Amino acid sequence: MRKVVTLCGSFRFYHDMQEIAERLELEKGWVILSPLPHVLDRALTEEETAMLGEIHLSKIDLSDAIFVVNVGGYIGQAVAAEIEYAKQKGKEIIYLEN
Numbered sequence: 849m850r851k852v853v854t855l856c857g858s859f860r861f862y863h864d865m866q867e868i869a870e871r872l873e874l875e876k877g878w879v880i881l882s883p884l885p886h887v888l889d890r891a892l893t894e895e896e897t898a899m900l901g902e903i904h905l906s907k908i909d910l911s912d913a914i915f916v917v918n919v920g921g922y923i924g925q926a927v928a929a930e931i932e933y934a935k936q937k938g939k940e941i942i943y944l945e946n
Contacts, residue, residue: 849878850877850878850919851876851877851878851879851911851912851913852874852877852878852879852881852910852911852913852916853878853880853881853884853911853912853913853914853915853942854880854881854882854904854907854908854910854913854914855868855869855881855914855917856882856883856908856915856916856917856934857884857914857916857917857918857926857927857944858906858915858917858922858924858927859883859885859927860886861869861917861919861922864881864917864919865882865917866882868915868944869882869916871928872915875909881899881907881910881911881918883904883907884900884925888900899917901926903936904930905930905933908930908933908934908939909937911937911939912915912939912940913940913941913942914930914931914934914940914941915942915944916931916941916942916943916944917944918943918944919944919945920945921945928932
């Protein structure tokens, strides 16, 4: 059984998150779940934004661990909340930078 890991990080580091996802899958053999960038040609509604947040928490629920992409040590409010959620669920927390 492969380790399942959800990436958590600011979308300002989306390119980094995609590179890290590929490296973790190739080098560690982990199954990586990551957030999707907003690409629709319209703004998201509040309901859609909330639903995507809930879906991301569901990804954490399905995971053995989260991998925090904290480039330059940056952790925003949303990612801090995801870390707390993962801790409450007993998930392993792995940081890009310590």
